[in-house]
Ligand code: SF4
């Protein structure tokens with residue numbers, strides 16, 4: 001397949017991005033003599049529309065110098081298409097858990113891992129972007145990485161101070177990768193300790209949309225980052241003071257640079273406010289969990305939750321839900337035949353989708369529904385959400401007239417398997433009718449009278 005046909009499936013884009021990332025032999029702490037340890041984790045991916053009015057707002061908010069996707073695209077291609085034919089794919093690369101743990105223990109100067117991963121970022125991400133552009137070109141897709149454009153630079157904004165001609169953070173917000181924070185970062189599903197890049201594609205793909213209308217919705221305003229900052233550059237009332245932050249970074253470069261690390265052309269990043277805080281690994285918990293039927297706006301968050309969970313268990317591979325055609329359109333799929341299937345989500349008070357579960361007819365066994373796509377965000381596990389979701393879906397299965405529930409899972413998902421068994425699901429031999437060929441555990445529960453088969 002070539003051209004837009006290839007891009008009909010979001011998973012294909014994700015695969016091209018992950019392949020380019022996996023090919024980065026430079027993504028390791030070689031400078032620290034640790035070639036085997038990666039600096040950055042696989043990226044989270046979000047998609048914004050090329051004609052999103054948010055880019056017009058950014059021209060007012062940041063400055064006229066801030067590019068729209070069409071302006072960025074036109075810098076590489078003389079014959080630029082209409083903005084409505086463009087999509088901006090934003091990518092958020094999390095710091096590793098090890099780096100965040102080391103950084104948490106620092107209180108004046110960043111740890112070595114932080115210093116090096118930040119310093120190596122620019123060359124690494126330019127290599128990544130070049131490979132990514134080439135991959136899309138090979139698929140017949142015109143693409144532009146703003147990080148590779150010669151005009152990508154820093155300017156002075158009357159409104160926000162030091163600002164880039166293409167704000168990766170604002171693009172990530174538009175692409176549904178999180179919300180801003182008191183400390184001026186972006187809190188993503190994998191936390192605030194992330195760096196961003198993006199690629200603009202000439203391709204009409206479904207867009208993700210913002211996760212929250214409040215641009216600061218995922219920040220709990222807990223103030224932990226205020227206490228972490230050694231120079232009071234963050235205030236609970238006025239937010240982040242870029243000038244004070246930049247002055248401290250200059251001071252660090254001049255006075256605190258460790259002798260054992262070559263300064264080279266590293267860009268320095270303090271980042272003490274991004275570790276040892278409640279948003280370091282995920283958005284902070286906010287309010288009680290509620291359960292409801294799926295809504296259209298849940299689709300991007302759900303697809304990301306499913307893909308991230310599968311990737312974390314080495315299951316982002318063909319033959320799993322990762323590649324299901326309907327994964328990016330679960331609302332449409334689960335509401336198309338309401339007498340056969342449905343989907344429920346668990347959401348917290350900031351609108352973050354932290355879990356979900358579906359039921360569909362399993363027409364290879366009489367009177368049987370299939371429990372599908374039960375996922376709970378890592379930071380919300382072990383709080384009874386999975387159990388509650390299963391209870392909800394069993395009630396729904398009864399309402400739909402099923403008297404048993406079948407499900408397929410994988411032995412890598414040990415906690416889920418234990419949960420199913422504790423709720424009366426009994427394993428069975430691989431049936432001839434299994435759907436996902438990578439799955440290797442098959443369970444069944446009779447629900448009409450709660451007696452197991
Ligand atoms: S530490 Fe608290 S206040 Fe600071 S950005 Fe994170 S959630 Fe917001």
Ligand code: SF4
Pocket residue numbers: 183228229230231232233234240244245246248249269270271272273274
């Ligand atoms: S990067 Fe460092 S100096 Fe800047 S706000 Fe965060 S903790 Fe403070």
